Amino acid sequence: MQGQDLPGVVASAALRSSGAVADVLTALDDGRLVRGYPMRGTVFLMDAADVVWATQLCAEPSLRAAANRRHQLGLDAQQIERAGGIAEEALDSGPMSRADLFAVWEAAGLAPAGGRGYHMLFTLIAATRLVYGPWNGADQDVALVRQWLPGAAGLAERFDGDRTAAVAEWLLRYLTSHGPATVRDFAWWTKLTLGEIRRALPLIVDRLETDGAAESSYWRPGLHDEVRAVGRTAAQPLLLPGFDEYVLGYADRLFAMADDHHRRLVPGNNGVFKRSVVIGGRVVGTWTRAGRPGRRTLEIDGFVPISEAARRRLEARYGEFPFAAD
Structure with a gap:
């Protein structure tokens, strides 16, 4: 996961694992x-x-x-x-x-x-x-x-110097963790050439599911079943760090937000991403921490109207958020 914001990426890792900052910091120390x-x-x-x-x-x-x-x-x-x-x-x-x-x-x-x-x-x-x-x-x-x-x-040790095998392994990791995604997404993410990626794809394509489109998307087997199993839980409100992979992991971020909302998430397109509020898989606002250490509160800048029920859920997420520092 992109990690120039260290507290942010620690939080991103915690949100995708145990939810505890201490576990991520222990993994760093170990x-x-x-x-x-x-x-x-x-x-x-x-x-x-x-x-x-x-x-x-x-x-x-x-x-x-x-x-x-x-x-x-x-x-x-x-x-x-x-x-x-x-x-x-x-x-x-x-x-x-x-x-x-x-x-x-x-x-x-x-x-x-x-x-x-x-x-x-x-x-x-x-x-x-x-x-x-x-x-x-x-x-x-x-x-x-x-x-x-x-x-x-x-x-040399891991792949006996075989770059195609190494690209295939990295591609498989990306598509199973980021899919549905395309080979162009992976090319943007890594800056490897499309030629290298397309030579590697046949080595792992049978371990993925695909939509078979002209520019195909790929994802890990069973993903659709996982989504059906969690049901509406997948649409629950989320608070994400500023450089979270959900926003930065793809060549085109507009799957998750409107173009004018993207401009508000990254003002001036200067590479500095604000923390995002996600509801129903869409980025619908940004959030900050206001106040003094020990007494900080959640502040939301909504791109669209956010219901009171959703705001209460976001407050609960804020109370559980894995901050690495106050």
């Missing part, structure tokens, strides 16, 4: 969940067992793009390699906060200000040398992949 930069130059929360091979599969375009911008920051490949060596030495004794790592680079003459520190850190994470690991109370510490995730397999 090295079962991590954040990395596997694709699109964007940080994602993911299963630690997949971070190395998935990043090796998908990150090369974002690494090339970053390298092409490096001169604007006054950096070169030699400095990046030096930053990596310094980081590996500093982190050999255990994870440390991003601020502390930046201080180590500063002391070594690799000034992290002006975006240089972020660029160096991104590059080393996307190259699968570093990873965002344990929770430190407010953020994730940075850790060495070889130390924090000693058993994480790369493409």
Whole structure:
């Protein structure tokens, strides 16, 4: 799940599992969940067992793009390699906060200000040398992949270097978790080429259901039966974090909202997503927390009229919401 808003993605993971923030934070501390930069130059929360091979599969375009911008920051490949060596030495004794790592680079003459520190850190994470690991109370510490995730397999180990098999596995994961979705959705999500994806699809298509349309959608077997079984529960009001995968996991978000509502969810189309109110599978408003810590209240900006009954349900959702911090 897209994870640049760390408290938000912790909440997204909790909402899809036990509902408890503590369980997600424990998974971070245990090295079962991590954040990395596997694709699109964007940080994602993911299963630690997949971070190395998935990043090796998908990150090369974002690494090339970053390298092409490096001169604007006054950096070169030699400095990046030096930053990596310094980081590996500093982190050999255990994870440390991003601020502390930046201080180590500063002391070594690799000034992290002006975006240089972020660029160096991104590059080393996307190259699968570093990873965002344990929770430190407010953020994730940075850790060495070889130390924090000693058993994480790369493409060579996991798929014997077979990219098509790796694309098929990643495609299957996406369609079973996001479906109904199309191969174009997956191409947008990963920035893998349609050619690679279409070569991989036959390897897993018999494990999915499809509508057989000209541009087919695919989903996990039994999904329609699951929806029928939960009935109207699926339409109950929800409060979702700002960068939740329900909104960000598809090339076209208008399946879940009207175009003018999308403009209100992402003002100025600037990439900053507000928290969404979802009723009946549709984004019908945004929500915020008002007031002081310990006495915060729910405030809703509805795109359409929201009934009092729905507002009461949303208040209940707010009372149960898995906030990672007050």
